[in-house]
Amino acid sequence: MIKFNDENLAEVEKLIQHYPEGKQKSALIPVLHLAQSQFNGWLDVPVMDYVASLLKIEPIEVYEVASFYSMFNLKPVGKYMFEVCHTGPCMINGSDKIISYINQKLNIGVGGTTEDGIFTLKTVECLGACGYAPMMQLGKNYREHLTEEKIDAIIDECRGNNSDTINNFNKMNA
Amino acid sequence: MSKKLLLAKAHIEGIRSYDVYRGEGGYSSVEKALKMQPAEIVEEIKKSGLRGRGGAGFPTGMKWGFLAKPEGVPRYLVCNADESEPGTFKDRYLMEFLPHLLIEGMIVSAFALGSNTSYIYIRGEYHWITDILQKALDEAKQNGWLGKNILGSGFDHEMYLQRGAGAYICGEETALLESLEGKRGNPRIKPPFPAVKGLWDCPTVVNNVETLAAVVPIINEGAEAYSKIGIGKSTGTKLISACGNINKPGIYEIEMTESVEEFIYSDRFCGGIANGKKLKACIPGGSSVPILPANLLLNTAKGEKRYMNFESLSDGGFATGSMLGSGGFIVLDEDQCIVKNTYTLARFYRHESCGQCSPCREGTGWMEKILKNIDDGKGKMSDIDLLWDIQRKIEGNTICPLGDAAAWPVAAAIRHFRDEFEWHVLNPEKCLTENYGLAHYADPIHVAVAV
Numbered sequence: 001m002i003k004f005n006d007e008n009l010a011e012v013e014k015l016i017q018h019y020p021e022g023k024q025k026s027a028l029i030p031v032l033h034l035a036q037s038q039f040n041g042w043l044d045v046p047v048m049d050y051v052a053s054l055l056k057i058e059p060i061e062v063y064e065v066a067s068f069y070s071m072f073n074l075k076p077v078g079k080y081m082f083e084v085c086h087t088g089p090c091m092i093n094g095s096d097k098i099i100s101y102i103n104q105k106l107n108i109g110v111g112g113t114t115e116d117g118i119f120t121l122k123t124v125e126c127l128g129a130c131g132y133a134p135m136m137q138l139g140k141n142y143r144e145h146l147t148e149e150k151i152d153a154i155i156d157e158c159r160g161n162n163s164d165t166i167n168n169f170n171k172m173n174a
Numbered sequence: 175m176s177k178k179l180l181l182a183k184a185h186i187e188g189i190r191s192y193d194v195y196r197g198e199g200g201y202s203s204v205e206k207a208l209k210m211q212p213a214e215i216v217e218e219i220k221k222s223g224l225r226g227r228g229g230a231g232f233p234t235g236m237k238w239g240f241l242a243k244p245e246g247v248p249r250y251l252v253c254n255a256d257e258s259e260p261g262t263f264k265d266r267y268l269m270e271f272l273p274h275l276l277i278e279g280m281i282v283s284a285f286a287l288g289s290n291t292s293y294i295y296i297r298g299e300y301h302w303i304t305d306i307l308q309k310a311l312d313e314a315k316q317n318g319w320l321g322k323n324i325l326g327s328g329f330d331h332e333m334y335l336q337r338g339a340g341a342y343i344c345g346e347e348t349a350l351l352e353s354l355e356g357k358r359g360n361p362r363i364k365p366p367f368p369a370v371k372g373l374w375d376c377p378t379v380v381n382n383v384e385t386l387a388a389v390v391p392i393i394n395e396g397a398e399a400y401s402k403i404g405i406g407k408s409t410g411t412k413l414i415s416a417c418g419n420i421n422k423p424g425i426y427e428i429e430m431t432e433s434v435e436e437f438i439y440s441d442r443f444c445g446g447i448a449n450g451k452k453l454k455a456c457i458p459g460g461s462s463v464p465i466l467p468a469n470l471l472l473n474t475a476k477g478e479k480r481y482m483n484f485e486s487l488s489d490g491g492f493a494t495g496s497m498l499g500s501g502g503f504i505v506l507d508e509d510q511c512i513v514k515n516t517y518t519l520a521r522f523y524r525h526e527s528c529g530q531c532s533p534c535r536e537g538t539g540w541m542e543k544i545l546k547n548i549d550d551g552k553g554k555m556s557d558i559d560l561l562w563d564i565q566r567k568i569e570g571n572t573i574c575p576l577g578d579a580a581a582w583p584v585a586a587a588i589r590h591f592r593d594e595f596e597w598h599v600l601n602p603e604k605c606l607t608e609n610y611g612l613a614h615y616a617d618p619i620h621v622a623v624a625v
Binding site for chain 1 (some may be wrong): 259530
């Protein structure tokens with residue numbers, strides 16, 4: 001049974017209050033963010049149907065939104081997603097090299113997930129960190145001025161966190 | 175030294191917190207504004223000459239003046255914090271370090287517009303900034319700057335944050351409103367404009383983060399003082415986010431009287447080209463504005479010095495000029511490949527096209543493929559003319575300006591750097607390992623002919 005935890009349910013209630021009566025659909029994108037963080041980093045159809053029922057809208061209204069925005073994953077992803085920017089300003093500062101280093105280091109292509117399910121590599125378009133390029137998004141934060149050494153350290157950091165007992169996915173991707 | 179109106183206090187320790195911000199005189203513009211008539215504030219903004227800082231440079235006071243005021247219908251103020259134009263990262267800085275400045279500017283603006291509810295729509299990727307802003311909003315509310323009957327003025331106002339989820343198009347104001355309503359970010363056909371039918375069909379003003387922040391010094395120091403800073407129709411200060419091959423990338427608040435040359439080479443700003451290289455080209459106002467070769471960047475076609483303001487950067491139109499745009503200043507050194515750079519931008523626009531209008535949906539993908547071929551040494555001479563033809567057919571033929579934004583970089587690259595495209599076609603193997611370099615672009619007598 002798919003259901004938000006109490007904390008997220010309370011958050012949904014709060015979000016709906018931000019809009020005039022009857023306009024609860026406006027909470028859809030924030031609610032999908034909550035859903036993605038609680039349900040393993042991606043939006044499965046039953047999850048989207050649950051969100052539709054919560055907001056009293058049709059499932060198609062959720063699907064069409066989830067498929068439009070690049071931050072919503074419609075397929076399973078690794079626990080840690082490396083979202084490396086490769087638009088102009090990052091390209092000028094060597095994002096291609098960073099991407100191929102990650103390819104080689106984790107033995108995955110762009111869009112791929114490591115066999116242990118820990119890492120996914122994705123390329124993204126401009127994230128607004130052009131002055132601090134090359135960069136990537138990891139969970140809630142940006143990692144900037146990337147070098148091969150920094151990538152090594154980030155990979156170690158994720159692997160270290162992964163052995164912790166707490167749910168690190170939520171910690172890093174909340 | 176450029177006067178700082180927005181970032182003057184950015185480096186004060188703890189300025190992100192309410193107590194320090196208030197201690198430094200924060201929220202004084204709200205105290206002043208609530209004693210004024212709303213129409214007086216709109217008039218002040220008009221007099222200040224403030225122009226929208228999101229990219230289009232439309233006069234803010236005039237935009238406010240268009241807001242419809244039918245009886246019994248709520249009006250909304252929406253802050254566009256969806257900063258996504260490649261090269262632009264200034265709003266991020268403002269929100270990250272001075273969250274209360276934005277909130278202060280929004281309270282004053284909302285009072286002027288008669289809006290009891292406002293929203294900050296922030297791009298989803300700026301997740302950690304959402305937390306910073308939310309904390310600031312909570313502090314503002316606890317201290318009586320938001321809520322019912324603010325400072326006993328009878329004015330009620332609530333402000334909410336909403337995160338997007340990754341879509342450049344949501345920086346277009348009608349797409350942003352669609353997204354805020356929980357829909358796909360498909361731009362609306364205008365008219366009606368948001369000032370008449372915006373959020374949930376109610377009159378709405380959508381302003382950029384920097385624009386709303388600029389309301390604070392205008393109210394504090396007066397429109398007249400503000401309008402004296404800068405030059406001509408480029409009043410006040412502008413945040414420039416500088417990136418690419420420069421020594422000191424970052425955010426600079428400048429008076430719009432600085433020359434482009436000074437901005438690039440002075441240690442007060444970019445500090446020159448990195449690694450002792452030469453300047454090849456620059457995209458001065460975010461990726462959608464025309465790229466200029468060094469000679470046309472530093473001087474206009476008439477040989478006059480170019481300045482960092484709306485008028486000077488667009489001197490010569492698109493034939494020999496560009497635009498100040500969002501202030502996303504991207505510098506390319508002699509080792510950069512114009513074809514590759516144009517390809518990544520074309521790919522960006524293909525990725526971000528919402529797909530509503532066929533010229534944009536089909537054209538952006540087509541341009542991307544052709545540019546990739548040329549970059550990979552698989553291009554034909556006729557591809558260059560084909561690219562020119564496609565961009566012409568996109569420009570002006572779409573509901574929103576994303577089509578234009580995709581067409582302009584391609585057009586300008588061919589207009590000014592056609593030889594480099596031809597060199598790629600003529601040297602299919604060499605272009606994979608070598609760069610065309612500066613060639614004759616640094617030569618001041620080179621002036622493009624194709625328009």
